[in-house]
Amino acid sequence: MLVFLGLVVALLDLGACAPLQETGNRNKLLLVSFDGFRWNYDQDVDTPNLDAMARDGVKAKYMTPPFVTQTSPCHFTLLTGKYIENHGVIHNMWFNSNTGQKLPYYNTQGVSAWWDNGSLPIWITAQRQGLKTASFFFPGGNATYQGEEVNVKRVEKLFHSYSNETEWRQNIDTVMKWFTEDNLDFVALYFGEPDSTGHKHGPESQQRKDMVRQVDRTVGYLRQRIEENSLNSTLNLIITSDHGMVTVIKENEIHLKNVANFSFRDIKFELVDYGPHGLLEPKPGKLEQVYEALKVGHTNLHVYKKEDMPKRFHYSNNSRISPLVLYGDPGYVIHGRYKVQFNKGEHGFDNLAMDMQTIFRAVGPAFKRGLEVEPFESVNVYALLCDLLGITPEPHDGSLTDMQYMLVKNAGIDRFSSPATGKLAMMLGFTAFLRLVTGIPCTMVP
Structure with a gap:
């Protein structure tokens, strides 16, 4: 037994076994991003639905985005688990430094060469492992990667208005159909607010507060539709964002x-x-x-x-x-x-600045209930997504260690567990831990 424990401790520095699930038992996953939702936007506005989600699941005190704190780079970190210098989407705008040509945010979404820079987003990785995925307005969803694109996608039109609450509900209804009728496994859904309002009116404005109330109503509608479609027991929901917002001086x-x-x-x-x-x-x-x-x-x-x-x-x-x-x-x-x-509000500042921090909420069959966790970097979210989907991740810069303690399968193991077996179980998950004990091989990831 001592020899085995010594082996366990040695393996801690090697990485974590990639999670595997039987296809028939696989839960679905919905990743929702509300652009520019600063970490404390729920503190000066009544947000009963976000509060209920925290009681029913997991809430992070805040989440730290990568630098540079812009929309496309930060979202691609969520999708790849890589820091921005490693995934290469270094700016919201495509540019050619030799010719001086630049493209705005919307046009850059369609330049596959900007996104397809050696890193695969989770859509493609999941599809290659037998899952069906979709992107709804999500940054990066309008590109092809190594000749492949997401199975199902919706791309907003130029000059799209991101603030229409009726359309938000229609988009949610579409996503519910994707899960129930088309049997999709993973969907990434994007909302362009409260970012646009924060830019135009400032993060301390009444307009921003009103938009946060709209976001909260939408969270309530989303959870209602999940329940009405009998998805509560099979769908994990993560709500997060890319960055915060600062008042311009x-x-x-x-x-x-x-x-x-x-x-x-x-x-x-x-x-x-x-x-x-x-x-x-x-x-x-x-x-x-x-x-x-x-x-x-x-x-x-x-x-x-x-x-x-x-x-x-x-x-x-x-x-x-x-x-x-x-x-x-x-x-x-x-x-x-x-x-x-x-603009009266901006982002793109040092990613450690408090006003750049953002939110993380998670609820569903995989998550513990009523758990508030310490802050973590958004680069770790990708590893969690892969674990929830039961797929083998691509090489990435994040760590599942800082995320595993949120999960029901690691009940009784907190973030600071010190015994070797407990720490290993936290990193690998119960199923992968059993594989290690029984000698069944598993793929190691960074």
């Missing part, structure tokens, strides 16, 4: 054109005017001059050569990232040649 915005000793004549390519985050590629021989000027250009501006970016950002080791990376302190946006950004 208008009195002291950062204007690059006003920085002493800096000139756009020294720049080959720029991607600024998009909130607090900027990418610059100086002309040959101008890197040091531009860097030295900008690094002292504004008290609230942070400027790094990409190789010197703090390691915690995981935002340097990718050829798409420009030689210089800029970001403002919370509330400080960057303007380039002209002021074109007039």
Whole structure:
């Protein structure tokens, strides 16, 4: 027995066995993202349905997104379990630094080469293992990956209004049909609010509070429809978001054109005017001059050569990232040649800033009830999704360890379990633990 326990302890550092489920016993999974839902938006608004979901399931104190805290990069981290430098969707906008061409958010959704950069989203991984999946407006859902696309998808039209509550309910009804009539296994459903309202009116505005109430009503409608379709015992529901929102400080915005000793004549390519985050590629021989000027250009501006970016950002080791990376302190946006950004709320700041933190709620047959958990990084969500679906993950940067303690199958094991067997069971899950004990092989993942 001591020899076995020694082997168990040694295996802890190797990873976790990929979960496997019998197809007939597999639960379904719905991942819902409400864009720009800051971690504390439920504290100044009455949210009875989100509160009920927390009582019936799991609530995180908050969830930390990756840097850079933008919509497409953060959502692709949820779908791949990779930091942004590793999955390569480094910005909301596709760009070509050689020609200067840039595409806005909506058009970038259809550029498969931007998304298909060596990382597979969970849709494709699940489909290759026999599951049926769908994307409803979810970022990344309009691309193909290694020649494959999600089984079922809905793509919003250009200039789509994300705030129509009637349409939200219709979309939910469609998703319910996908689960009950088309027998889909996994659906990712996206709502563009309260992000749009937070941008336009600011995160402290009455309009944002009203939109959070609309989100909460929608959560209530969603759970009602799950019950009416007899899915309570077979569907796991996760509600989360990509990032938070910060009030823009208008009195002291950062204007690059006003920085002493800096000139756009020294720049080959720029991607600024998009909130607090900027990418610059100086002309040959101008890197040091531009860097030295900008690094002292504004008290609230942070400027790094990409190789010197703090390691915690995981935002340097990718050829798409420009030689210089800029970001403002919370509330400080960057303007380039002209002021074109007039939002009252913004995101894209340091991912550790509290106003960038977001929400995580989960309920369903796999989840414990009435459990509030400590904060974790969103890069870990992918491992949880794969575990819930019973599929083998692709290599990723997250960890199932920080998520397993939410699950019923790990009842009695909390996040801080210290005995070797308990810790192993927390990491592997009961089924995989038995496989290890009995000698049945399983696939190891990072």
